[in-house]
Amino acid sequence: MESVYQKEHCSWVSEKICLRDYFSAFSAAISTIGSCKNIGSYTSKVDETNNNIMELMDVSFTNDEMKILSETCSINQLKVPGEPPLVDVKCVKARPGLYDKSRIPEAASDLETIKRLSKRIMNVETIGQLKYRSSIWLRDDLFQAADLEIGKHFLVTVRVYHPFCHKIGMRNTHGPRCSQEIVLLGNQMLTDLRDKILCPSDLAVSSEVSENPDQNVTQKTTDEYKSGFIFIEDTFYSDYRDPTNRDYSRVIREWAASHDLGPFQTGVMEKTKFEALTVRLGYPYVYQHQGNCEHLIVFSDLRLLHVSDSLSLQNYPCCRSISSANARYCMICNYYVARWITFENERVPFDPCFFCEHCFRSYNYVDGKKVGNFKAYPFYDKTAL
Ligand SMILES: [Zn+2]
Ligand SMILES: [Zn+2]
Numbered sequence: 001m002e003s004v005y006q007k008e009h010c011s012w013v014s015e016k017i018c019l020r021d022y023f024s025a026f027s028a029a030i031s032t033i034g035s036c037k038n039i040g041s042y043t044s045k046v047d048e049t050n051n052n053i054m055e056l057m058d059v060s061f062t063n064d065e066m067k068i069l070s071e072t073c074s075i076n077q078l079k080v081p082g083e084p085p086l087v088d089v090k091c092v093k094a095r096p097g098l099y100d101k102s103r104i105p106e107a108a109s110d111l112e113t114i115k116r117l118s119k120r121i122m123n124v125e126t127i128g129q130l131k132y133r134s135s136i137w138l139r140d141d142l143f144q145a146a147d148l149e150i151g152k153h154f155l156v157t158v159r160v161y162h163p164f165c166h167k168i169g170m171r172n173t174h175g176p177r178c179s180q181e182i183v184l185l186g187n188q189m190l191t192d193l194r195d196k197i198l199c200p201s202d203l204a205v206s207s208e209v210s211e212n213p214d215q216n217v218t219q220k221t222t223d224e225y226k227s228g229f230i231f232i233e234d235t236f237y238s239d240y241r242d243p244t245n246r247d248y249s250r251v252i253r254e255w256a257a258s259h260d261l262g263p264f265q266t267g268v269m270e271k272t273k274f275e276a277l278t279v280r281l282g283y284p285y286v287y288q289h290q291g292n293c294e295h296l297i298v299f300s301d302l303r304l305l306h307v308s309d310s311l312s313l314q315n316y317p318c319c320r321s322i323s324s325a326n327a328r329y330c331m332i333c334n335y336y337v338a339r340w341i342t343f344e345n346e347r348v349p350f351d352p353c354f355f356c357e358h359c360f361r362s363y364n365y366v367d368g369k370k371v372g373n374f375k376a377y378p379f380y381d382k383t384a385l
Pocket of ligand 2: 330331332333334335336355356357358359360
């Protein structure tokens with residue numbers, strides 16, 4: 001695949017990492033300094049951490065001396081008078097305007113970080129490129145059990161992007177937009193990732209209901225079409241949990257073979273753990289479902305489980321952030337979020353055309369009878385997910 005999308009052009013893409021080998025070696029390396037063997041109380045972890053720091057510094061301090069050292073080196077020492085209170089960034093939309101430049105104290109204006117922050121706030125074009133600009137952070141740690149071992153398990157962060165239309169020769173002006181960031185354990189399956197991905201095309205209704213929009217349609221496309229694959233490092237991992245599932249990759253592999261691309265391998269999604277993968281950080285891979293709904297997926301972070309992470313197995317996979325995407329509004333009133341979509345509607349200038357509940361009923365029906373020719377389907381906006 002790298003003959004098509006070359007890593008050399010992307011400075012942010014890492015070398016290939018075999019997850020199982022890398023984290024086995026990493027885990028073994030840190031266990032030799034005894035830092036992460038037990039899950040005890042937070043206090044004992046602090047003591048343990050202090051001992052490790054002293055061991056690394058080759059010094060020996062009493063608890064009081066260590067306390068003075070911690071306070072002296074504390075990040076609180078960087079505070080300036082009149083500094084605004086800390087913001088709980090986990091619950092706040094990370095977007096421009098969060099940091100108000102006018103409130104930066106005069107005394108701190110010489111700091112290089114403040115200068116760069118000022119420049120960034122001023123430069124609207126740069127704001128558009130910030131990675132977490134339109135993310136909403138979520139907390140998904142409902143369970144408090146501590147059944148995972150720090151330093152032994154590792155976490156994989158995957159960014160899933162909205163589908164977008166790529167035209168050869170035309171630069172996508174908005175670029176791919178991240179829809180979700182999902183955190184998984186290394187020993188979870190690829191299907192755990194797939195089941196956590198939210199996409200409106202899974203909720204679409206496949207039957208046309210313009211003659212009777214009141215009929216109770218509960219059959220969603222995801223109940224009917226369950227096939228899908230995840231493409232990572234020249235391998236198509238297909239979902240075969242349902243016996244009727246198709247191998248979407250077959251036609252792609254056949255096409256690739258006729259164009260001197262490949263060879264590509266195949267795998268089974270529900271039998272493949274993340275730890276068995278070899279991946280590049282920052283390199284785009286693909287998740288495809290519902291026939292041709294394609295999402296780029298990117299491994300953005302790999303690290304050992306830490307004391308500040310949720311230690312309950314039940315909290316994984318978790319959705320760490322979602323995009324604050326704008327809703328699709330009704331094309332008639334432009335006020336309410338769309339609930340219906342029509343195709344080949346001869347009485348409107350748009351195809352497809354989106355309607356809210358009220359406009360759909362009042363414009364397309366008189367006394368409950370359909371007016372004109374059109375096809376109608378219930379519409380689920382991505383913001384409603
Ligand atoms: Zn999709
Ligand atoms: Zn409307």
